[in-house]
Amino acid sequence: MEDRIRSSFAKQSMMQTLGAEVESVAAGEVVITAPILPGSRQQHDVAHAALSFAIGDTAAGYAALTVMPEDCEVMTAEMKINLLAPGAGEHLRATGKVIKPGRRLVIVTAEVHAVTGHEEKLVAILQGTMVPVTA
Amino acid sequence: MEDRIRSSFAKQSMMQTLGAEVESVAAGEVVITAPILPGSRQQHDVAHAALSFAIGDTAAGYAALTVMPEDCEVMTAEMKINLLAPGAGEHLRATGKVIKPGRRLVIVTAEVHAVTGHEEKLVAILQGTMVPVTA
């Protein structure tokens, strides 16, 4: 499972552009991290909302993939993000979780934290729907 | 107004990373385009959902800025995206609109189209809330 996710992740050029990495893969839960690169910022020099969205959505999508049949890929049907605090820190970490698996729809959430040393701050929460597509 | 938006946009390094440009600025409506760069893709080689989110959210945010007092900046409080079709084409174009201005909250929507020659396909719709912040 982890190989399959790391291999799919490696094909997402957007993840490389953002410097994102898969930190861990477990059944129903995937963690993705990303530095706040000089090229990933908004006008106040903190992480762009799209960075939190990108890694939150991707972590949630791969969490969904862990509960889908082997021959499936996953696609985001819809995703909602609430931004709680500026994305400032050493890096961002997104934890995606499956709330409800299903044959046609998988309901997921993600939390994005800004990490500085041992401190973590919740900066965004996401809630959405993933759909399986035959690869 | 257009100068103010173009100047703020130029400070968003994420927009440069994604190759995005401001196409037009009008009261309550801003259009942003982006190519589907080799580095902006998901595993099936079409635009990553985060690209549609990034330009849709930014177009909606600047649309909101056009109805705010001059000394304000805008921040996304929350945004929801429904993805309708793969982001395949020559480039993406996001049209952000103000649905309801307000002193504390500005309600916005955005549509993202994939454009190929004279053809356009709706690939994502967004609905969210922007808040003014004192610059």
Next chain:
Amino acid sequence: MEDRIRSSFAKQSMMQTLGAEVESVAAGEVVITAPILPGSRQQHDVAHAALSFAIGDTAAGYAALTVMPEDCEVMTAEMKINLLAPGAGEHLRATGKVIKPGRRLVIVTAEVHAVTGHEEKLVAILQGTMVPVTA
């Protein structure tokens, strides 16, 4: 089609509790109205958010049903509502529309207006996903 929707609507006891009625049915667009009954209010005596949600969601769902095969029923997978203004007036009117039909997912929006005489005020917008279920 209209008969099918009116017959399904009649079986939704919540719609009767709220006094809601089907105003019109067209391909991809359904309009539902509801009075702001004494029993449908929040603590400031205007319409409860759940009333706008109820008729907006139902109008969107039946709009989706107009583009589904005949033997299907429709179910809400997810729905987001932004509330723009207090629901005050003689009645509320929800217009549900199909944005993108599909075999597995139908993307919809709805607008809810508060109506007083000839005046209309937009009080809520909704964006969501309907799924067909075999009846």
Next chain:
Amino acid sequence: MEDRIRSSFAKQSMMQTLGAEVESVAAGEVVITAPILPGSRQQHDVAHAALSFAIGDTAAGYAALTVMPEDCEVMTAEMKINLLAPGAGEHLRATGKVIKPGRRLVIVTAEVHAVTGHEEKLVAILQGTMVPVTA
């Protein structure tokens, strides 16, 4: 705090129409229950989505009120609901929680369970934004 919430709740006629009750109030968390009344159903005779929305939104709103100054009331700015399973059972129970308090925006979530005897099934999750309004 609990008195203030119970008193506000008693003024929401929609809550009485739906038979809803406040089960518990704690700092940042409020629980509301409702029977699945004969008049609260959709066409398949289970709870209408609007019932889950109504009590989930209200539980989240009062959870937000517990972290606001005393002279405030709370209003829903936006709310998203994902429906996970049919609302079938003896009653529904919504648990609303504050994720991030704030002077201008309070970010909240809610879970709605269908309860039958000692069994509970998660039927809906909500994520949204509450705003304080001066009473």
